[in-house]
Amino acid sequence: MTDPRPVHTHIWNGAPLPAWLDGHHHDDHGRPVIHTPDGEARPEDGWWLIGWSNGAATAASPWTGRHVYGPDGIAARLERAEAAIARVTELHxxxxxxxxxxxxxxxxxxxxxxxxxxxxxxxxxxxxxxxxxxxx
Structure with a gap:
């Protein structure tokens, strides 16, 4: 996958945020405000927080999180496809x-x-x- 690529995910559920989000958020009355390249994101319960290889952080709705960043999401399928292309290339x-x-x-x-x-x-x-x- 071309950089930047997702390297961390966390589903917001009210628990403390993971360390990789340090410096990428502030608190607003007990709710995180994520500092993204597109501005502030205010995730609701169940929203996905994504850390990127370039150091950025973003947020995604539950549906987008599952279908893009989940284990069977587009990002994971793309990574598996790129790995398969590399394996076949090595065979030839x-x-x-x-x-x-x-x-x-x-x-x-x-x-x-x-x-x-x-x-x-x-x-x-x-x-x-x-x-x-x-x-x-």
């Missing part, structure tokens, strides 16, 4: 086989190596699809 490295130069490339010499897994021009169709590169 350029081969350290310089005999490829003898056989050449069918794409006007656009490729210098072959894919170690597919034995086709590298980057292979799998890598190009994952990284949204045009097919030669």
């Amino acid at each position: 490295p350029a081969a350290d086989d310089w005999s490829w130069a003898t056989f050449g490339c069918d794409h006007g010499g656009a490729h210098r190596q072959l894919c170690a897994r597919c034995r086709t021009c590298h980057p292979c169709p799998t890598i190009r699809a994952l990284h949204e590169e045009p097919t030669p």
Whole structure:
């Protein structure tokens, strides 16, 4: 996931706020006021408080919290998808086989190596699809 990314979550329920929110809130008659990049947020019970990798803090309604920041939310699914892309990319490295130069490339010499897994021009169709590169 591109930075900034969510790194902390806390569901406000009246309990003391976690330490990662220090410096990002003040108290207003027993209710937290979160200092966000968009201004002050006044979360209600059940609202999600989110800490970001760039040090920012934000708040989200219960529905948004579950569907975006929860374990099956968009942010978690994006992180899992990015991890899967990285795993597949590792399975398709350029081969350290310089005999490829003898056989050449069918794409006007656009490729210098072959894919170690597919034995086709590298980057292979799998890598190009994952990284949204045009097919030669």
